[in-house]
Amino acid sequence: MQQRGRLRALSLLGIFLLGAQPSAGEPAETVGETPSSRLDQAFEALDNGDWSAATMLFSELSAEFPGEPELHYYQGVAAASSGDDLQAVNAFALAAALDPHLAWVQADLGISLFRLGEFELAEDHLLEALLQGPDDADVLLHLGLIDLENGNNERGQRLLEESAALDPGVAALAFYQAANYELDQNRVNNAMLLLERAILAAGPQDWRDASTQLLAALAESEVQTQRLRLSAGVGFEYDDNLTVSEQDLSTGIGDNAVTMEAGLEVDLLGRDAYGISAGYDFYQSLYQDLTNFDLQSHEPHAEIYGVFGGFRPILGYTYRNQNYGGKDYLSGHLLELDTTLCGWRNSCALLAVGFERLHYNPTPERDAYRYGLVLGQQTLFMRGLVAFTLSWEPEWQDAVSSDFDYSAQIVRAGLSFSLNALRQGTWLGLSYEFESRDYEDLIRSLGANRQDDQHLFWAGLRIPLLGPTQVSFDYMRIGSRSNIPTLTYDENIVSFKLWAWR
Secondary structure, three states, X not given: OOOOOOOOOHHHHHHHHHHHOOOOOOXXXXXXXXXXXXXXXXXXXXXXXXXXHHHHHHHHHHHHOOOOHHHHHHHHHHHHHOOOHHHHHHHHHHHHHHOOOOOOHHHHHHHHHHXXXXXXXXXXXXXXXXXXXXXXXXXXXXXXXXXXXXXXXXXXXXXXXXHHHHOHHHHHHHHHHHHHHHHHOOOHXXXXXXXXXXXXXXXXXXXXHHHHHHHHHHHHHHHHHOOEEEEEEEEEEEEOOOEEHHHOEEOOOOEEEEEEEEEEEEEEEEOOXXXXXXXXXXXXXXXXXXXXXXXXXXXXXXXXXXXXXXXXXXEEEEEEXXXXXXXXXXXXXXXXXXXXXXXXXXXXXXXXXXEEEEEEOXXXXXXXXXXXXXXXXXXXXXXXXXXXXXXXXXXXXXXXXXXXOEEEEEEEEEEEEEOOOOOOOOEEEEEEEEEEEEEEEEEOOOOEEEEEEEEEEEEEEEEEOOOOEEEEEEEEEEEEEEOOHHHOEEEEEEEEEEEEEO
């Protein structure tokens, strides 16, 4: 606890000086130790770090003069310095009851309550200290830690930053404590960044040393665990209109399904500026009645990536294999080059090109080459709590049968919200996609070229559970419109999943 300036009020000294005078008829030499001399001894013990003696002397004086808030306050300072926060709270509370505006009493009472784990009471007194002013780094620090404890990560981090700016001497402690709260939420990368700041910050050397040791342990652990990443999910899904869009098939029938997903990612080569990774993703849906629509998907993939400041290119290859009802349906090879440039404070630009070779086992006339381009951006608002994405994606397909050659325009817009105020790590996403396809060949029965439009709205919620687990809720609405009447339909999909990873 930061030791506050002495508060020897004139009224208090006056009482002690009066108390030091011998009573009428009493010889001066018989007068024992005066309250004034004991007060000097108490402050001397406090200055020398003799907490036990200081606590005893201030306790005696406060018992002799129970109406003096300064004596109770310094009894609390001595007790808190010795680690006896329960006695400190009692003493600070008495001082605050006598004089709620006594300098530092609200702050030190709040800090001692914090140490006892009484966060709600501590916050009340710390806020009162903040209102009384002036701003104090200890007050801001502990208010920030209470916010982190309560899951209010944004305000907690802001208060810690303000605390460190006000008094660089507490910066190492502030960032070390914030890192530990990030670790409690399994956000290792955030914790490591805070520990790096703690190591470079001013403040007591022991906090910097503790940060160095913890960062080294985390870095070693990350090297071992990040090479292999696993994820798995299981859930339920309801689709009110089962479709296979690539086959121009809409059943108009709904069904329930159990869904299962799993993923594996391995870092084959990891360096500061570049790396190589490989992975495999699996998906399976099992419908209650329409088993011919049971979808199984396998997607092995590999990436070569680089990190050059704000420029991050990724060259990736994915093999896709799908079957419906146990029968081969689609296989494809996708080659993509994604480049992200984050040259502005809160925005990144995306440029990507892709080439895909598709083979449809039941209808080989649909086999095609597909080419695509993506131009997009992402912008963060409200300290990263809100993200907005927007992209334009022209696409072209050249199929074996010219009936399936088309050019398409796709526009995607999305918003995501970090809802840490509800629960740390909670996330909400919304997106809208519009795709317009113009087919090249004339359909004689229509007397016109085929034209398809699709509107897709999606909303998703992610809520962390215990440890590396979360629950997800998703809703998707698809509105398909075409000059071919059978391809005009609506579809709603609702899903619920439980996830785990390591």
